[in-house]
Amino acid sequence: MTKKIRAVQFGVGPIGASIARLMRQKAMIEIVGAIDKDPAKVGRDLGEVVGAPDAPWRVVISAKSQPALEKSVDIVVHSTSSYLTSVMDQLKECLAAGCCIVSTCEELAYPWKKHPELSKQLDAAAKEEGVALLGTGVNPGFVMDKLVLTLSAVSQRVDWASAVRIVDASKRRLPLQKKIGAGMTPEEFRAQVAAGVIKHHGLPESIAMLADGLGFAVDDISETIDPVMAEEDVKTEFLQVMRGQVAGVHQIARGTMGGKEKIFMELKMYVGAKSPSDTIELKGEPSLSLVIPGGTHGDVATAAVVVNAIPAILAAPAGLRSGRDLPFSFFPPTANT
């Protein structure tokens, strides 16, 4: 029998919990540790904290990374923050312990443009230990970048690329509904945007990945955040949004080259969205479009992308990697051919 992949879950929030439950379904993975600083979770069994029906798993959540990383860990699945600066120490600790990493940190999905210096540090640290790390998820990481690049494999020429994602937040978690400003007044929304609370991270990372992958010398990436206003009353499991209140967030990002738009990204996440979908368009030879009707569910898909990426990052050359470098596929639950 093939040796199992020894995994540690770093960060046991809603996404981390979903990742842990999914890892548990893979015969090839053994979860050997978990890390979370939340005092309400420290010392408890990971299976119980993530609400697994087969708990306990006999995996104790530790506050610090040290005990967990001492167990000949192959891969750390990391899910603690959107900001690369906030997680540098965590990532470096894992690399220093000789572990590969897959992280949901949005800024790690393609960090070379926004954080060139930190990218160099991570690449060097990973190479020194002979391991690889990757930031990924559904967005950034898949629908607005990796899937676009994959589609571009049938292009003889690409002049312009776009990715538009419309998410109905009605069926999502309460924290997400709050994070997009659902139920706020426009003024509250603007204040929360200014405070940096309302913002989906990752569009500039997706644009940077596409720019490099498609060979566009993009010299400017701009981003706007506006509210989507509710046109009718919407009631979700958790909250009610009245007509005229904010239903969610509308973000647009553009990558331009000498003032000319080369990459367009639009993300609308709001309660009551009528036609959720992911749509990719490439103009060139040939011009092409691709639609995922209904769209990919953010939480389910992020856990999936992260866990499915484990075999690819373990097989990757040492260093800081991105979705651009790796084949993406499903990770079968049973041992594979």
Added chain:
Amino acid sequence: MTKKIRAVQFGVGPIGASIARLMRQKAMIEIVGAIDKDPAKVGRDLGEVVGAPDAPWRVVISAKSQPALEKSVDIVVHSTSSYLTSVMDQLKECLAAGCCIVSTCEELAYPWKKHPELSKQLDAAAKEEGVALLGTGVNPGFVMDKLVLTLSAVSQRVDWASAVRIVDASKRRLPLQKKIGAGMTPEEFRAQVAAGVIKHHGLPESIAMLADGLGFAVDDISETIDPVMAEEDVKTEFLQVMRGQVAGVHQIARGTMGGKEKIFMELKMYVGAKSPSDTIELKGEPSLSLVIPGGTHGDVATAAVVVNAIPAILAAPAGLRSGRDLPFSFFPPTANT
């Protein structure tokens, strides 16, 4: 400046010509040779034979591989036959000369199931020379396998997969319109199927790739070929099909596990197809679909996939590879970051 990729075009039929023209657009590629046994092409300039506006290219087509392969070749782009047994000697010659290969040979797209012994030989020969080879194209190679696996990266569980491709052959080459039986009587069509003339190759290869990638222990792959009958008169640039004649081909392939269908593939290529499209469906958690409205154009896309795969196969570990192992993306025309 980075060293250019030295390429040889092996096979200068319609697809090979399209590949050569596309390679010529890539600043990173220098075409240093071409091989074709057709006496009408041997000794002529490749650029002239492929109808390039900037001909002559000062690349002479040779009948045998030897002179072309002696020029420190990095990559051979191979496009001569659908059958692996027919091209084994050609592939081995290229590998022995230390060249990587990307081939349009349909049976090479995922050869392990149908040709396990030949696959072993190619893998061993490639590893001995430290080079890699890949069979790819739009189908097999992309829309019915690689793109399905890429989509499966957002799946937590996959129970069943399907790929349906509907191609309007009206705007395709005459040889293709003939190859699908357009204008024949049903009897002529059946006779041509029995003679092995009418058949799109690659569905079993796509099923085998999906089976391994999705972890389905598929124990049987079956395939049917039937005519699509014209429901009205159709006139193309090259021929006319009357109502009641054959408009094209309808192939279905299934991968089953203990009698249960796990993978379904349907290909309809006929003149006058009303809604050409590529559609992928995954049942599982979550269930997902993906549509390319209009579909990917076979000839344009095959040349694109093959040329775009060159950087990935040059960077791949030595051996026999498939689309499963490699990241697929666009190959920018100018030197890339």
